[in-house]
Structures are given as structure tokens and as C-alpha cells.
Amino acid sequence: MMNCLRNWPEPVIRVQHLSDSGIRVIPDRYVKKPSDRPTPTTVLESPATEVSIPVIDMRDLYSGDDALRKKTAALIDGACRDWGFFQVVNHGVSHDLMRRTREVWREFFQLPLEEKQKYANSPSTYEGYGSRLGVEKGISLDWSDYFFLHYLPMRARDCNKWPTLPNTCRELVGEYISDVVKLGGKLMKIFSTNLGLTEDYLQEAFGEEMGACMRVNYYPKCPQPDLTLGLSPHSDPGGMTLLFPDEDVSGLQVRRGDNWVTVKPIPNAIIINLADQLQVLSNSNYKSVEHRVIVNSVKERVSLALFYNPRSDIIIKPAEQLVTAEQPALYPPMTFDQYRLYIRTRGPCGKSQVESLESP
Template identity: 35%
Template sequence: MENKELDQVCKGSQPYTGLATREIDKAYYHSKVKLQRLDRKKELVKKPLTSVPPRYVHPDQDPPIISLDSSSPQVPIIDMQRLLSEDFMDSELQKLDQACREWGFFQLINHEVSSSLVEKLKLETEKFFKLPMEEKSKYGQLEGDVVHVEGYGNVFVGSEDTKLHWRDSLYFTISPPHLRNLHLFPNLPPSFRETMEAYSADLKNIMVEILRQIRKKLRMDETEMTILLEGKQAMGFNYYPPCPQPEHAIGLPPHSDFGGITFLLDVNDVQGLQIKKDGLWIPVKSLPNAFIINVGDTLEILTNGTYRSIEHRATVNSLKERMSIATFCNPKMNGEIAPAPSLVTPRNSSNVQKNRSCRLYQRTI
């Protein structure tokens, strides 16, 4: 990968999409990326703004071609109860397989994560982002830590001229516990921390079942999902303030996710996710009590391109704040990302030129 192209990836202006045919030089990556510890957009929007500050302006954005209405095409819906039912398993698994092949996204309903736990996590999230800046800053990202990028703030800023995103975030590694950031996670309010742990444990169980079903459908060997089943789990909490000129700003630019699968939960029923399908940006309307799940780069590679990790972005609006919670199911970091041998045949040769180290390949959003 050329240095100019690496700059674009580091700054977030170019998504790291497709199969792993690119390799990031770690030393170069770290030399170019700087951490922006704390972002004061929430404080900023308390002032009466009529325009977006220049550093937040993202010109030439592709508008959504399709509006968010009842006639818009929507991502497929997968029913977890039907997926586990002997009577409906085959048909629901066929829907899941088709969703991962054609969309790379689906909404999961009837997932059996208790509504009380979900609502409690939403409440804890809202409470955190309503804290004064001086309180949130106690959980700020460590200066110069470009490896873990945990805590409150904004993730990567390539230079002083890098355009900023209209977003604040809180990011933590959840499991395995020995990878948690000890100066941050244990210091969270106990109710927030305990709710987060219970929620992430339930989502890990769902992740295991979804990957088991995928392995069965694709006739993969049992050990070929180990890199994900024994992987790392992280959570990102996102806050998108109202924006005076949403057409000029972006909450999160087009990107694909690094890991296996990602769970997205809308906190306050304000829409903002858009996915790129067939060259068009399509708004996603989240269903009540549903998780929006997408295929990540690692699962695309593991399935030898059978399943798709597609671009998506987060938009902002002028009237309402938006909050969301993303749970990332990433591969174990001492492994290698490569197509499952059972899916590589002479007729379906590997699309990856060589195996990739997970540590080298990882790109945190």
C-alpha cells in the first residue's frame, strides 16, 4: 500500500474494504496517526450555531438516493426463535445465508435478550453522555495510545488538518477480561459497568449461535470458526449531537468493520445508519427490540468472499441527537486471518494472496 493511500485509511477518508489484499505497515501507520483525546462537540452545540465549523465540514458527500419511507428497500429480518426451531430452522437459515451474501446486514428479532437489560443499558448510556465534560474527561483516551484507543473522545486524527466527525464516543474492550484497560473500565460507575458486562455476555451467546449456523450452512469444519469464537469483544457508545447543517457534516464516514460481526442498538430511536448497496446509500430503519447486525471484514475473508462486508456510514440531523451502541465481535489477536480451507477449491480459489496477522490487519473505527 502506498503512503498516500495509507494516509487516507488512517484519516478515515478511505474505507479499508474488500478482502485482505492490502497490508498496513505498522510503523508507518503509528507515525501518521494521532489521537484526539477529547472532542467538545456536545459543549459546542450548546452555543447557538447556524453553520458547521470549518473543521467539521465534509464536502462532496454522496446523498442517500433512496428516502426513508415505507417503500424503501430494507435489510432482511431474521427471527432468532425460528432459527433455533426444528420446524423453521432450514428456511430461516436460508434467509440468513441470503442476507449475508446479498446485503451483509440483517435485523435480528426475537433474540431473547431481556428488554429490561436493554433498556437499562440505554439509560446508562444516556446518563453518561449527559455528564459534564469534566466528568466524562476522567475516562478520556490516553495520549499517544494508538493501539488500544479506549475511553472517551474521538478515535483517529491524522493531522491538524484532518476533518473531524460530528460524534463523541466511548470505547472499551469487554472480553476477555485480561485485555480490559485497567485505568478505565474498573473506574466506570458500577451500574454502567455491570449492565455492560451482562449485555455483552448475552450478545456473545447470540454471536456463537449465529456463527454456528453459518458454519453449518457453509459446511465449514468446526475449528474454522475458532478465530472468532475465541476472539475479542469490544463496545462502542456513540453520541451524535444535532447539527445545524447535516448535509455538510458526517457522524461516521463510509467504512467497513474489521471484525467478524457487529451488533448495533439504537438508543433513542433516531435513525442515522446508511448502508451502500448496488452503489446507492440506503437509510436503515431500525425495528423495535431488534439488533442490526453486519458482516465484518474478518468474516468476509473467512468465508472466502461468500459473505460481504459492505460500506456503511452514520449521518446526523438538525433536530435531534442520536445515540447508538455497537458491540464488536473481533478475532483473537494472536491468530491469522485467512479463508477457511474447506471453502477454497480449484473452482473457488482463495481471494486472499496470503494470510494476514490480526494485529497488523486490525483497524479500529
């Protein structure tokens, strides 16, 4: 990474500390410009603003009925082309493991600040306890803290950087990520087949040493939720995100045309979010979707995002089978490291990165 990513440009303030201090007015750095602020109805989480993104039961994918398998695969294909987001149930990840992993992270964020500070991160890898994305000085900040850790490739994994408290954290995290990565691999095969590619095409395009990392998002209560966001609008730069949201309170919003819709989580479901590298590989047959997170004044939120990514130094480009005279290659070849440097420098910026690469 570039030298500019070695240190944060300003002192890091923990958003949880601001929330717990009892302030009634949020600092100016967290106030979004009027056009970017959530509307009062979304902040209040009116049921009218919530919508269920496609919900897909994966059980039939493993049945002996070929028609049911094809029907489920077709539902996934439709969700990828129409939404770029969907929820899966009967996905094979233990509900108990999901719940315990989320709760252990909730406990971590309630530890004394000095304990969490042992894991304070830097922008060189983002690994550890953090409170900002992007290193440009003076950028608008989001109302959230997080913990970021690497899992794959093995050479990038350093379990010593994972929290030792609570005592079960490291064990649960390893087990949870392993199972969610397996789910990601199953979905990659389905995506490949649905696109008309060989079953293993997308996985092979990601490289033998693909990347997997997790960001645990902590959104503290906010005294002025109508002025800020927990996470600014963006599309994820990697391949796919598998999100286990907080089921007690909604927060994720997906752009649908000119509107933002609040996703209502389904108990024990995992939200699948297509990211920029799948948009590139599919030559825009599948698209990543802009999304953001709202906060509220009543409840904190904890969510677990698993990023399923290409190997950092592998070249990603549109699949040759999806390039035709009618639909030429829309994106130039680029490594994932080159691509994600943009968001690591500037922070979340809508879909400006992937759109800037599209051929006219």
C-alpha cells in the same frame, strides 16, 4: 501498536461541546467534500429513503421442527450473501436490559465534561471517551463522540476504565455485553454451517481468546447535517458487529449498489453487520458492506455497537474448504492486529483496506 498511535496529533474537541455551544456553522474539519455529503432527502429522513433490511425471527432456530430451523438458517444465509446486513428479533437478549443499558449511556453523555474527561482516550487502544478515529494529522473528522471499552479477552478487560457514573453503568454494561457475545456465538455456528464448514470452524478460526469490545456512539444534534456525517463510509475491520440502534431516529445507511439506503430500526431488534474478517475467512462468499451514519439538527442519537472479533495475533486466511481452482484464495494470511492498524491510522476509508488485499 506503532509509536504513531500513542498520542492524538491535534487537540481533541468534543463534538457534543460544539453542538451545545449553539454554533450555526460547523468547523471546516467536519465538512465533507460534496461527493460524500448526504443528500437533502436522507438528512430530512423522508420515509421514501428508508428501507427494511432483512428481518429474521430467530425463534424457530430453537424449535423442535427441523424444517423451520433449516428455513431460518437459509434466510440468514441469503441475508449474508445478498446484504451483509440483517436484523434479528427473538434473539434471546432481554429487551429491558437493552433499553436500560442504552439509557445509562445516554445519561453518561449528559454528565459534566470534567467527569467524562476522566476517561479521555488515546489511540494506543482507543479505550475510553473519544471524539475522533484515525491519527493522521488534518484528516476530516466525523460529527460524533463515543466511549470504547474492551470486554474480551479477559486479560484485556479493565473495568476500572469503565465509567463509575451513572452508578449502574458498570453492572449493566457487563451483563449486556455477556448476553450479546452469546448471541454472536450462536450466529457464528449458523454462518459456519451455511458456508458448508463444520459448525465450530469460524469460532475456532477466531481463536480461544477471541476479542469483544463495545463502542457506544453519541451523535449530537448538528446545525448543518447536510454538510457532514456522524460516521464516514467504511466496512468494519473485525468479524461481526451486533448493533443496538437508537429507535427514535434513523441514522444508519447501508450502501446498496450505487445508492445509500437508510435503515429503519425495528423495536428491540439487533442489527447484524458482517465485517472484513468474515469476508476473508469465507473467501468472499460472505461480504462486509460499506455503511455510514447521518446526523440531524433535531435529535441526538445513541447506539451500542458490539464488535465480535478474532484474537488479535491469530492468522486469518480463507478457509481451505472454500478455496478451489475456480475460486482461489483471494486474501493473504494476516493477523487481525496487522489488519486493523490501517483503520486506526487513517480512520474510516470505505472498503479500501479489504479490497486492496484481493488477488487480481
